[in-house]
Amino acid sequence: MRKLLNVLYVTTEDAYATLDGDNVAIKVGDSVAARFPLHILEGIYIFSYAGASPALIGRCVRDHIDLVFCTPGGRFLARPVGRMQGNVLLRKEQYRISDSEERSCRISRNMIIGKMMNERHVLERMMRDHPDRINTGEFQDASNRIKVAIGKAEKQQSRDSLRGIEGEAASTYFYQFDDMILRMKDSFYFHERNRRPPLDRVNALLSYVYMMLTSMCDSALETVGLDPYVGFMHTDRPGRASLALDLVEEFRPCLADRFVLGLINNGEVKTDDFDIQENGSVLISADARKKIQQAWQQRKQEKVMHPYLKEKIPWGLVPYTQAMLLARYIRGDLDGYPPFIWR
Secondary structure, X not given: OEEEOOEEEEOOOOEEEEEEOOEEEEEEOOEEEEEEEHHHOOEEEEEOXXXXXXXXXXXXXXXXXXXXXEOOOOOEEEOOOOOOOOOHHHHHHHHHXXXXXXXHHHHHHHHHHHHHHHHHHHHHHHHHHOOOOOOHHHHHHHHHHHHHHHHHHOOOOOHHHHHHHHHHHHHHHHHOXXXXXXXXXXXXXXXXXXOOOOOOHHHHHHHHHHHHHHHHHHHHHHHHOOOOOXXXXXXXXXXXXXXXXXXXXXXXXXXXXXXXXXXXXXXOOOHHHEEEOOOOOEEEOHHHHHHHHHHHHHHHHOEEXXXXXXXXXXXXXXXXXXXXXXXXXXXXXXXXXXXXXXX
C-alpha cells in the first residue's frame, strides 16, 4: 500500500482494510502491515478482493472519505455513497432537466463541444511540439474535421444526434492516437479503443486512468450536491454514475489521454509492467499501478489556466470547479454551462 498526498492506495492483492479507532489499518494475513489516521485522508482506493470491514465503510461514508473498490487489475467495482447529501431543490431541478430532451441537450451540447475542442487542441499541441515526428498534414486534416463536427454540434437539438457527431469526432481523433505514441512502438500501439477487457497496453492504461478520473468527477458532483447517477448525455442505468460519465468527457483528451501519452513517451511505463492473460486481455501489474498512481497525484498538483475563472488552479480541482459551475447553472445563476476548454 502507499499514501500519495491525501489518498491511500491499497494495492496488495490480499490486503484487508479495517477500522482501528480513528485509523485505517491494513491487514495482510493475521498481521497489521500499516496504519493511517483517517483525518488526513480524502480517499482510500482498494485494489483487493478482500475489501474492507463494514465499520470502515460506515466511517468513510460518515466522514465523507472517498472509498473506491477495484479489482487487482484496476477495474472499478463499487463506491459506497451512503445517504444523499446536498440541496434537495438542486437535485429536484437536476431530475427535471434529465427528463427534458431540450434542456438535457443544452447541457450535453456544451459538454461535447468542450470535449471536441480539447481533442483538437491535443492534436494541435502535437503539431506544435513534434512537427518532425508526425504527419502534420494528417493531423491538420483531423483537426479541421473535428472543427466541422463542432459546428454541427452547435446546431443539434437532440441527444441522439449529438452522440452520433461525438462518435464521429472521437473516431477521427483516435485514428491519430497511435501516431502520438513516440517510443516503444512495438509494445505500445493503438489500433482502436477496446475495453472490458482491454486488449493492448495502451487501452489498459486508458481504461485505468479513465477509472481514476471518473471517480474524481463522481466525488466532485457529490460535493456540490448533485446526483452523480442522473445524467444528461448518458442514459440512466442502475449502478451507473451517468452524470459523472457526462462530466468526465471534457477531461478525457486534455487530462487523461495526455497523461497516458506522457507515461509512454517519457518512458515511465515499460513493456514488463503489464501481464498478458490467456484470453488476450492485458492487465497492469501491481508495481506499475503504484507508479501510475504516484504520477497521477503529481499531475493533479500541476496548475492550469481555467478558461472561465481566468486563474490558475491545480488539475485536481478542475472537476470540482466544473461541478460547481454545473450546479450554478442548474440553480439558474448562470445563463449556460461553461465547459472546460484546455489551451
